[in-house]
Amino acid sequence: MSALLFLLAAAAESQVPERSEGGQTLRVSEAELDRGAIYYVQPGGDSQLVVRSEALLQKVTVTTSRMVGYLVAPFDLDEEGVPLLYGGAFRVPVASLETAIEGGDVILSGPDFLDSARHREVTFLVTGVSGVRRTHRDDESARYELNLSGTLTARGVAREISVPASTTFMPSTDRTMARMDGDLLVLEGGFSLALADLGIAPKRQLQDRVPREVGVEVRAILTTVSPDKSIDPREDPVRYRKYLRVITLLRDLDDVVGGYRLARELMTEVWDRPEELERLAAALASTEGIRRRDWNVALEASKRAVELTREEDPRMLSCLALVHHEMGGAASAVAWQRKAVERIDPSKAGALERARATLAWYEEELRRAASP
Amino acid sequence: MRPSRNVGLLLLALSCPRLLHAQWTQWGGPNRNFTVDSEVAPAWTSGGPREIWSRPLGDGYSSILADEGRLYTMKREGHEDVVVSLDAGTGKTLWETTYDSPIAPDMDVEMGPGPISTPLIAGDRIFTVSTTVKLHCLDKRTGRILWGRDLMKDLGAPHLGRGYGASPIAYRGLVILTLGEPGPAVVAFDQERGDFAWKSQGFRPSWSSPILIEVEGEPQLVVAMGSDRAGLDPSTGELRWHHAMPPSADIVMSTPHWGEDQILFFSQAYGDGSRALRLEKKDGRFEAEEQWYSRQMRVMFGSVARIGDFVYGSSGDFGPAFLVGINVKTGKVAWRKRGFGRAHLLLARENVVILDEEGDLAIATFAPEGLTVHARASVLERLAWTPPTLVGKTLYLRNRSVIKAVDLGG
Secondary structure (H helix, E strand, O other), X not given: OHHXXXXXXXXXXXXXXXXXXXXXXXXXXXXXXXXXXXXXXXXXOOOOEEEEEEOOOOEEEEEEOOOEEEEXXXXXXXXXXXXXXXXXXXXXXXXXXXXXXXXXXXXXXXXXXXOOOOOOEEEEEEEEEEEEEEEEEOOOOEEEEEEEEEEEEEXXXXXXXXXXEEEEEEOOOHHHHOOOOOOEEXXXXXXXXXXXXXXXXXXXHHOOOOOOEEXXXXXXXXXXXXXXXXXXXXXXHHHHHHXXXXXXXXXXXXXXXXXXHHHHHHHHHOOOOHXXXXXXXXXXXXXXXXXXXXXHHHHHHXXXXXXXXXXXXXXXXXXXXXXXXXXOOHHHHHXXXXXXXXXXXXXXXXXXXXHHHXXXXXXXXXXXXXOO | OOOOHHHHHHHHHHHOHHHHXXXXXXXXXXXXXXXXXXXXXXXXXXXXXXXXXXXXXOEOOOXXXXXXXXXXXXXXXXXXXXXXXXXXXXXXXXXXXXEEOOOOOOOOOOOOOOOOOOOEEEOOEEEEEOXXXXXXXXXXXXXXXXXXXXXXXXXXXXXXXXXXXXXXXXXXXXXXXEOOOOOOOEEEEEOOOOOEEEEEOOOOOOXXXXXXXXXXXXXXXXXXXXXXXXXXXOOOOOXXXXXXXXXXXXXXXXXXXXXXXXXXXEEOOOOOOEEEEEEEEEOOEEEEEEEEEEOOOOEOOOOOEEEOOEXXXXXXXXXXXXXXXXXXXXXXXXXXXXXXXXXXXXXXXXXXXXXEOOOEEXXXXXXXXXXXXXXXXXOOOOOOOOOOEEEOOEEEEEOOOEEEEEEOOO
């Protein structure tokens, strides 16, 4: 039986597309690209996935906003005889799941639960849609209720599930553009999941803290603009995707070795481009969710950006100050931020005010560090 | 005995020197619809078209004019706009004229400082409009400035945040520009001295360039501005017809396309789509009746090609771009095809020249059944947002740094 489950899991996982080059979505097949409009999950921002675990002695809410994936919908929703969705797939990195309780993340990703060392992502492959019913339609949106069938794979175990869900299509308007670019699709759904179905059997000491079933809620905003794409025309798309990949590896997948190797490779490529060095350094130093930081790349990159701009560009100077601050070097942070303030054009009042506020904060940190 | 056709053409060419050089004197070419009567080879012998010349140019999106063996375009240097004339055969600079055009403090030029607008040649003069809406008239042979007007200062013309982008149009002795609120929507000046001729309407601004059409024997200037589409008498600015579109159609960049069947095609991205209006004269008044609307084709800035009952164009804004064929009479999509970025189309007899924003050039045929790409090569680095110019078999192209000429003769 377990061998059969393993084979099922392997088959389902193999059908879930790999992550894209930048890592912020999945590789969509040529056939799907030709077939319909692709709506990509936009990772980040709101919690997309909430798992409620309510046991007698403990209530835990697990969240993540790092789910990636896509749905394929018809180009024309009004076309007769076509399904509402042609397919889709999702990946949720186990390392991104947050329990908000001490030690909870480690237990969740450990071998007794989601076993991230062997299976670093939970996946869902859409296999069918049924019971589609349109519940709302106006000039700016159309909402459908449906059952989404698919294969959920966690810790190497695959289960066929059916999820009552709704999809709200919102073509791009002034309203939607205030939120994000592109035509939008809001996916909402929820289901219960028996942990035993995934082969999870908590040890005795956890039994009163872990229920038999957990509730899973999904609420994701998808857009026709791929998160791997920058709409800034100045951006080199290849280097931008490499930058995204670095952040994906470090933040979403907690892959320190692969992430910093790629970061160093990117730093070498952009060694004469101060803006890109600054972006890389700032991201490595301050992106939330990176659990393990190697400061060497951020420091090298920010120093080089300052050197290339001859200590004249306040943005580069502020970045170097930030890196020092994040590393705990309060005195260096103050020194570099002071230079940044001095280099800001006095006519740019807003920028000057923000830089001064940052300097005041660093100075306060320095005072605290110096006090016994 | 009748002379052969070739001899006849030669005699005609010798008697009319201008015919020796095909003209591209305004945005969109001879008829402002990116359609030329030129034969291009549907295949290249090597990996791409033969490069005739290539040289650095400078920043800007202005397209390239060709007239009497010379090219004209605009570029940006510091705070100045530079109008440049080049030898069409070699790319060598013949003259450059600069004028001050500093970016306004409230402008957002992350997409580049421009210039965006394409100049206009009328007779021996060339007219240019800067990002900050300064209109100049220059002697096209020498580049000497004959007159200029600051339309932001004089008429309250808007710079649209990212810079003025529509291209002027000539009608008889006038040069006509679309401006938009808070200034007048459309204004005309005397070509000779720059005297103000007329102004009309109060539409919101746009980047879309106006076109001249003839409806039931009457010339009309068609403008797509904000969510207003209108036809004006180009002599006086008097409104001939008006069609209000929903607010979603407010951001319009692409040029309207007019068909012999009196169907006007408009397309815009950013949440809107394409519409067809049929113009008719009823009881002495012109009426524009909307035939259809479709979100399935959303042309952001590219030029479209009309072949028979179908309009072909590059659809897409921030998301993926598709080449789409749509029936202009019904609004039904015939097909869509991936593989190009947002692109300009240029119709040269039975072939279509495609230039996408990644700098990929292709020769293709478009039909209701689908698209056939005959040849494709990378000829420019991204971003290639400027539509190409085809003169005979020579295609002139530019991006934000270089300008080049390639041979499409095969």
